[in-house]
Amino acid sequence: MTGRVLVVDDIEANLRLLAARLAADYFEVTTAANGTEALRAMETSAFDVVLLDVLMPDIDGFEVCRRIKASPRTSQVPVVLITALQHQSDRVRGLEAGADDFISKPVDDIELVVRVRNLIRMKRTMDELRMRARTGQDLSLQATESELAGPLSGACVFIIDNDPGSMEFIKRGLQDGYEVKCETRPGRALYRCVEEDPDLVIVNGAMEGMDPLRLCSQMRSNDHMRMIPILLVASRNDRRQILKAMEIGVNDFVETPLDPSEFTLRCRNQIRYKRTSDGLLRAMQETIEMAATDALTGLYNRRYFEHHASAHIAKAIAEGKHLSLLLIDVDHFKQINDRYGHDIGDAVLVEFARRLRRNVRGLDLVCRYGGEEFVIVTPETNHDKAQYVAERLRSEIAGAPFIVPATDEALEITASIGVSTLQLSDETTGSLLKRADLGLYSAKNEGRNQVRVRLIDPQDHLE
C-alpha cells in the first residue's frame, strides 16, 4: 500500500528526515514548512494522509487539523499528529481537533510506516465505498455519511483476553456508553464474535499459553467477521508481533502500558470507521433494492416484473407446469383522483396493493404495472385456480370499503381482472399480458367488478 503523504514540520531537519523515510518506502511525499503552506497544499492537491507536527510558529498543528477536518473537501483525509511523548495533554487536544492517529517523537521508523500504510488502506476502502454510494447520494436517495454512522455511544465492544485481571484493566479504559462484552476463553471467542457482531474487537496480544495472532487470523478469515475492526493491545517490546499483526489485517494497535487518551481515540476511530462503512454499504443495498420496487406501494415495479416474469414463464414451460397471469385494474380510478385529489388516490392504491399482497402466496409475483394497474404472476396455477384466485381478490377489494385516512371517509372500490394462462410452448410475457389485457377489456365492458379468463380456443373470435 503506497500513497500521497503531506508532511508538515517547521524544523527543516525533521521534515527532511520524515520525507526521506517515507520516500524510501515508495510513498509520494510532499512537504510543507508551516501551517499556512500545509493548508494551501491541501487546497490544490489530493493527499491520502497528512503527518502534522503539533508545535509550529504560525498556525499550530491542532488548528491546522481542525481546519482540514472542517472543510468538506479535505475532511476525509486522515491526519496523524506528531506529538512529544511527554505531552499527554496534546493527545486529548488532538482528539478534540479531529486527529485520526498520532505518533510520538522520537518517531519510530516501523511504527511510522505501519501507521501511515494502515490509514491509507482505510482511506482507500472508504473512498471506494463513498464513490459507489455517491451516485445514490447525488440522486439524493441516501443519507449523508454522518447520518449513516449514527451516534457511537451504544457501540458494542468485544474484549478477548484469557487473564481476567488485564481484561478488567482494558475494560476500565473504555469510554462510557459502549456496550462491553468479554470473553476469557479464546476458543469460544470466534463463535461469540459471530453471535454478537460487535463494532470493535480488542485482543490482548500478551495472552498466556496461546498465540493471539492465530485468533486474529481466524477472525480475518471468517466471512462473518471480515469487516469487524480488530485492535491489538501489544507489548512495546514486541515489534515483530505488531508488524505481523498489521500484515494479517489487524486494524490498529495500542502499546502497554495503555495511555488512556490514546486508547480512547483509537477505539473511537475504529468504531466510527466500522459504523460509517456499514452505513454506506446498507445505503447502497437499499438504493439497489429501490431500483426494483415501486415507491408508493412497495410492490415490485414494472422493471422488476419485466425481468422476472419471463424467467417464471421459461421455468414453467421447461418443467411442464401451469402458470397464470392476472392483470388487475382499479375501476373508475380517474374519477377518484379527480374527485378526491391525488393524496386520496394514492391512499387507495396503497390499500389496494396491501389487499393484493395479503391474498396471494409467497411465490406469486405481485407488481404495480403502472398507474392503477397491477399484475400478478402465479406459478403452478391453472386457469381454474387462477380464476378462483382472481375472484377472491375481486371480492376482497369490493367486499369492504376503503377508509380514507384523516377524513375516515369510506370509498367503495372495485377492480376488473383479466386472467390468462400458459397454453402454448412459445408463450412470452407479451402473449400472456396481451390475453390478460383482452380479458380485462371484456371485464370492463361487461360492467366492471368482474373477472374474465381469456383462453386461446377456436371459439375465441366469436366471444
Next chain:
Amino acid sequence: MTGRVLVVDDIEANLRLLAARLAADYFEVTTAANGTEALRAMETSAFDVVLLDVLMPDIDGFEVCRRIKASPRTSQVPVVLITALQHQSDRVRGLEAGADDFISKPVDDIELVVRVRNLIRMKRTMDELRMRARTGQDLSLQATESELAGPLSGACVFIIDNDPGSMEFIKRGLQDGYEVKCETRPGRALYRCVEEDPDLVIVNGAMEGMDPLRLCSQMRSNDHMRMIPILLVASRNDRRQILKAMEIGVNDFVETPLDPSEFTLRCRNQIRYKRTSDGLLRAMQETIEMAATDALTGLYNRRYFEHHASAHIAKAIAEGKHLSLLLIDVDHFKQINDRYGHDIGDAVLVEFARRLRRNVRGLDLVCRYGGEEFVIVTPETNHDKAQYVAERLRSEIAGAPFIVPATDEALEITASIGVSTLQLSDETTGSLLKRADLGLYSAKNEGRNQVRVRLIDPQDHLE
C-alpha cells in the same frame, strides 16, 4: 492479508512442508491427500485459495482444477497449480484447466507467500464487489459476471520500458488480439496511462537509470490509475524488488527470462480481473441509477422527484428566487389504452416524455409522476414565464400527431397543464403540487388541452 488455504498433495512430506510454511505466516490451512479429498473439502468448506499439486494418483491436478472451476459454488476460488519447473507443457494445460496462478517446484518460500497473499487480496476485492452486485443480480437487474467482463480480445495493454529492445521482446510475448501501446519515456508514462486507460500495465523492472518501483508507486497513488493492474517484469535475482513491488500494490510479476505460457496466463488473468471488476462496478452504478428513473420513459421517477423537489424549493426560498411547478396530464389517456392496447399507450407516453424533455432547460426537473401524469419543477421561473413554458409544451403536444410505431397510425394527443408558483415562504412540494393539481382540474373541466395557472389570491375561492 490472511485467509483459508486448501493444500492438496499426495506426498505427505510436501503437504506438511507447505502447510507449515503457510501456517507460520498465519494462514488458516486445511490439507487434502488427493483429488477426491480436495473436492470433498471444497464442497463443505469455504476457501480463499487452493494450492494444487499436478501429479496425483487418483484425479490429477488439472482435473481437480477443472471441476473446481466448473462448479458455480467454487468457480470463484483462485487455484494455484504446483508444477515441476521442467514441465513447461503443464503450464499450458493448467491454463486450459482454468488455473489462476502457478508455482514451480521446488517451491520458493517468499514467492509462495507473496502469490497466495496476492490472490487472496484479489479474491476479497472481487468478493466485495460481487456481494454488492448480488442484490442487483438477485433482482435480475444485472447481467452475469462473464457477460460483464466481455471478450478479452481487444483489451488494451500498455508497456513501459525505456529499452526498445526488451520492450519489443515483451510485446512479442503478448497474445494476439490485444491492443498494445508502448512508452519508452517513463516521464510520459503516467500521463499517457491516464489518457489511454489500459486494461493492464506492464512495467520492466530492470530499466536503465531509473527506479521502476517509483513509477509503480506513482501509478498506485494516482486516483485515475488505482484500479489498473500492474504486472512487473522482474529479474529472478532481485527478490527484494519483487517483495517491495507487491507491498506497494503491484498486482503480479513474471521473472526473466520470460516463460511465454506463464506470461500469457498472468496477463490474461489480470485483464480478466480488471474487466470483471469494471463490469461489476458499472452494473452497480446502473442499478443505483435505475432507482431514480422510470423504466418506460427514462425520466426521473416519483421517488426522485420527491427527494429533489423539496431541495429545489428550499433553495429558491433561501435565495429569494422564483420557482414554478407544472403538473401535466395526458388527456383521455384511458381511452387510448382501452382502444389501442397498452403497447400503443406506452408508445404514446414515451413520445410524450420525449417532447417534454426536448422543450425544457437542463436545470428543469422533469419527472414521470405516475401513469400518464408528469411533473416539471422549473427553478428561476415566475408565473408568467411558467405559463409561457406550459403553453409551449401544450402546443408541442397538440401541434403534431403522435405516430404509432409499426402501424404508422397518427394519434391526436393533447395535454392539460396546471401551474403553480412559489408565493409563500413556507411552501412545500405538497402545497405547490396541490395548487397545480387544482389548476389541472380547472384545465380538464374547461375542455382539456389547456393551461391553468393557479395563484393564491383573495379571489381564489371565488374562481
